[in-house]
Amino acid sequence: MSTSSDGPRPLPTAEAAREAIETESVATLRRGPFRGLRERWNGLSRPTQWAWMLIVVVIAYAMPYLNFFPLSTAPGNDWPLALFAMAVYALVAVGLNVVVGYAGLLDLGYVAFFAVGSYTAAMFTSPDSPYLKIPYLWTLPLAMVIAMIFGVVLGVPTLRLRGDYLAIVTLGFGEIVRILATIIPAMKGQVGFQNVGRPPGEGPNGIPIFANSNGTPWYWLTVTILIIILLLAGNLERSRVGRAWIAIREDEDAAETMGVPTFKYKVWAFAIGASVGGLSGALFAGQVGFVNNQKFDVQTSILFLAAVVLGGTGNKVGAILGGAIVAYIPLRFTAVADYKYLIFGVALVILMIYRSQGLIPAKMRLMAYSRKAVEWVAPPKVPRGAEPPRTPTPRTEGGAS
Amino acid sequence: MLDLVALSVVHMDSSWINFDINSLLQNFWSATFDGLTFGAVYGLIAVGYTLVYGVLSLINFAHSEVFIVGAYGVVITLTMLGFGPSAPTIGPAAIIMDLLLALVVGMVFSAGTAFIVERVAYRPLRKRNAPRLAFLITAIGVSFAIQYLIFLPFIGGANAQPAVTMFIPTPIFDVFGTIITNQQIIIVVAAVLLMVGTDMFIRRSRTGRGIRAVAQDPDTATLMGVSKERTIVITFIIGGLLAGAAALFYVMLVPSGVIYNGGFILGVKAFAAAVLGGIGNVRGALLGGILLGIVGNYGQILLGDAQWADVVAFVILVLVLLVRPTGILGTTLGRSRA
Numbered sequence: 100m101s102t103s104s105d106g107p108r109p110l111p112t113a114e115a116a117r118e119a120i121e122t123e124s125v126a127t128l129r130r131g132p133f134r135g136l137r138e139r140w141n142g143l144s145r146p147t148q149w150a151w152m153l154i155v156v157v158i159a160y161a162m163p164y165l166n167f168f169p170l171s172t173a174p175g176n177d178w179p180l181a182l183f184a185m186a187v188y189a190l191v192a193v194g195l196n197v198v199v200g201y202a203g204l205l206d207l208g209y210v211a212f213f214a215v216g217s218y219t220a221a222m223f224t225s226p227d228s229p230y231l232k233i234p235y236l237w238t239l240p241l242a243m244v245i246a247m248i249f250g251v252v253l254g255v256p257t258l259r260l261r262g263d264y265l266a267i268v269t270l271g272f273g274e275i276v277r278i279l280a281t282i283i284p285a286m287k288g289q290v291g292f293q294n295v296g297r298p299p300g301e302g303p304n305g306i307p308i309f310a311n312s313n314g315t316p317w318y319w320l321t322v323t324i325l326i327i328i329l330l331l332a333g334n335l336e337r338s339r340v341g342r343a344w345i346a347i348r349e350d351e352d353a354a355e356t357m358g359v360p361t362f363k364y365k366v367w368a369f370a371i372g373a374s375v376g377g378l379s380g381a382l383f384a385g386q387v388g389f390v391n392n393q394k395f396d397v398q399t400s401i402l403f404l405a406a407v408v409l410g411g412t413g414n415k416v417g418a419i420l421g422g423a424i425v426a427y428i429p430l431r432f433t434a435v436a437d438y439k440y441l442i443f444g445v446a447l448v449i450l451m452i453y454r455s456q457g458l459i460p461a462k463m464r465l466m467a468y469s470r471k472a473v474e475w476v477a478p479p480k481v482p483r484g485a486e487p488p489r490t491p492t493p494r495t496e497g498g499a500s
Numbered sequence: 501m502l503d504l505v506a507l508s509v510v511h512m513d514s515s516w517i518n519f520d521i522n523s524l525l526q527n528f529w530s531a532t533f534d535g536l537t538f539g540a541v542y543g544l545i546a547v548g549y550t551l552v553y554g555v556l557s558l559i560n561f562a563h564s565e566v567f568i569v570g571a572y573g574v575v576i577t578l579t580m581l582g583f584g585p586s587a588p589t590i591g592p593a594a595i596i597m598d599l600l601l602a603l604v605v606g607m608v609f610s611a612g613t614a615f616i617v618e619r620v621a622y623r624p625l626r627k628r629n630a631p632r633l634a635f636l637i638t639a640i641g642v643s644f645a646i647q648y649l650i651f652l653p654f655i656g657g658a659n660a661q662p663a664v665t666m667f668i669p670t671p672i673f674d675v676f677g678t679i680i681t682n683q684q685i686i687i688v689v690a691a692v693l694l695m696v697g698t699d700m701f702i703r704r705s706r707t708g709r710g711i712r713a714v715a716q717d718p719d720t721a722t723l724m725g726v727s728k729e730r731t732i733v734i735t736f737i738i739g740g741l742l743a744g745a746a747a748l749f750y751v752m753l754v755p756s757g758v759i760y761n762g763g764f765i766l767g768v769k770a771f772a773a774a775v776l777g778g779i780g781n782v783r784g785a786l787l788g789g790i791l792l793g794i795v796g797n798y799g800q801i802l803l804g805d806a807q808w809a810d811v812v813a814f815v816i817l818v819l820v821l822l823v824r825p826t827g828i829l830g831t832t833l834g835r836s837r838a
């Protein structure tokens with residue numbers, strides 16, 4: 100970086116690579132309230148990281164029983180149901196994060212895919228619909244496939260356009276889906292579909308396990324799906340596809356020049372994001388048990404976007420956090436529930452001005468290097484001169500608290 | 501061809517979509533003139549999008565709220581002047597004076613909102629060299645925040661403002677057997693005059709030259725002595741003024757259409773109009789607005805439900821963009837000639 104000659108830059112030596120990685124990680128570490136935590140996390144060995152993750156997962160599953168004062172939404176809203184809403188929003192945010200965060204495509208009509216998923220679940224299980232009936236759990240993959248088809252159909256014509264147009268076209272698409280749900284008689288407009296199906300199983304007293312009012316099993320189901328999707332998304336992020344997305348996000352022209360088929364990967368991002376949206380829509384429809392045209396408006400799309408941006412665009416952990424917060428605040432603080440759109444609108448503006456990376460910024464570590472390679476050339480240590488007050492922690496001790 | 505269409509209609513189980521070509525032919529001219537009137541309003545709003553996009557390459561989603569704030573200004577003024585749901589009883593001269601006052605208030609409200617939005621939301625981002633996505637998300641956030649600020653019970657509330665009837669549209673003359681009212685003439689003529697004025701301002705005046713220079717190359721323009729910040733503010737204010745004028749005509753057409761979220765979809769359609777005509781192009785905005793208004797009207801008569809107008813508008817937008825990604829007229833603000 101410091102060369103002043105006009106000649107070609109020399110190939111990166113191990114030293115240069117180490118320096119580059121260090122600069123990158125220093126740049127990342129300076130931001131974010133969880134900066135110390137991230138540094139320690141990256142310093143842990145892989146098995147220790149898995150152990151910590153296991154603890155987090157156990158806590159996540161135990162959440163319905165942590166029904167006590169400062170955390171719980173209890174007197175105003177049922178806590179397990181609130182947890183389910185948070186999990187669904189988190190799932191939506193993870194899906195939207197693929198589109199907005201990884202590939203940098205602003206999708207303002209994401210609720211349309213959510214709606215497609217909801218209607219898929221409703222129309223194939225509700226007794227109100229005249230079509231073929233299938234078990235509810237089968238509608239989950241079906242919703243993914245159908246939403247994905249919608250994503251491709253929408254993406255192929257529009258993803259060739261400039262990025263800004265995509266925002267307006269997706270916004271229009273969101274409206275079109277809502278309007279079609281109103282106009283087309285088969286989708287029953289405001290009357291909607293009652294008694295959407297549920298997973299099988301009955302409790303000892305004949306009440307179905309997955310009753311609409313019983314949030315806990317729904318929450319567990321959603322968390323399980325969320326974990327699976329997270330693992331898949333994480334693998335995608337580190338794969339060739341993920342690197343292509345990040346290249347497109349950072350500079351589409353440069354990516355194209357370097358031989359990345361940008362259009363193909365943008366359609367992929369759109370389709371994958373859409374399928375996760377469809378999946379969450381189907382889950383939502385199952386729990387609520389009722390689908391009509393009233394829940395899929397532009398406002399909800401913006402709320403989803405707020406979740407992704409709040410958590411940290413491009414960071415899947417951030418997306419979960421953002422989704423959970425966006426769902427949690429109106430349920431926990433019922434006094435502000437009427438103002439949730441105002442709050443999140445203002446939050447978006449303030450975030451963009453002061454913390455455009457969100458609560459947990461996406462990691463900026465050079466994606467080209469694998470974890471092994473990074474450790475090989477740049478063993479994790481406290482960066483020089485960046486954080487003087489912190490004492491160095493030995494990397495073998497698991498002390499992330 | 502028509503037989504095929506008819507066959508496919510017969511095979512559908514219900515009549516939610518119908519290709520009622522007879523109805524379209526019968527109502528062709530009235531649909532055209534109605535569409536022209538609505539399209540003129542879209543066009544006026546579209547100028548705000550097109551100018552800001554030309555200068556900042558930003559889809560200013562908050563522009564729809566700039567418009568709706570102006571509409572609130574118009575309705576509040578007219579209500580205070582004694583207008584109500586029924587036709588006013590005062591003479592034509594008094595009505596014209598009142599409408600002019602409402603026009604001024606609407607323009608001031610809209611331009612003021614545009615100015616504040618620019619100052620509070622976009623300028624800090626420019627100072628920080630924020631990425632484009634941050635601008636877009638801010639625009640969405642501002643739009644949302646203003647909508648739900650109006651939504652607060654002590655400001656606007658959840659319900660639409662009471663209707664104000666400015667005057668009863670009276671027929672002036674017939675074209676192809678279709679009655680043209682004075683309302684339609686006023687709106688179209690005023691919109692065209694405002695657009696021509698804006699176009700002249702952009703092309704002829706010194707400030708307009710500055711706007712074009714910044715649109716073309718901000719850095720070079722700054723070197724040549726154009727104040728970029730001042731130019732951007734002026735651009736926002738011009739857009740706001742036209743949105744305020746559009747607000748008056750909108751209330752004239754849809755007396756009870758002023759509601760906190762009423763601007764959003766209208767704004768999206770106006771942006772679609774700007775893109776259709778060629779974003780960054782003032783003449784294109786009017787053309788796109790009128791096209792969108794007319795085609796939407798045809799679609800809604802052909803397909804049989806008022807809501808189809810929006811669907812048709814978006815489909816047309818996507819189709820046009822596929823064929824001509826720069827819109828119909830296509831030039832950018834920077835490249836337009838003096």
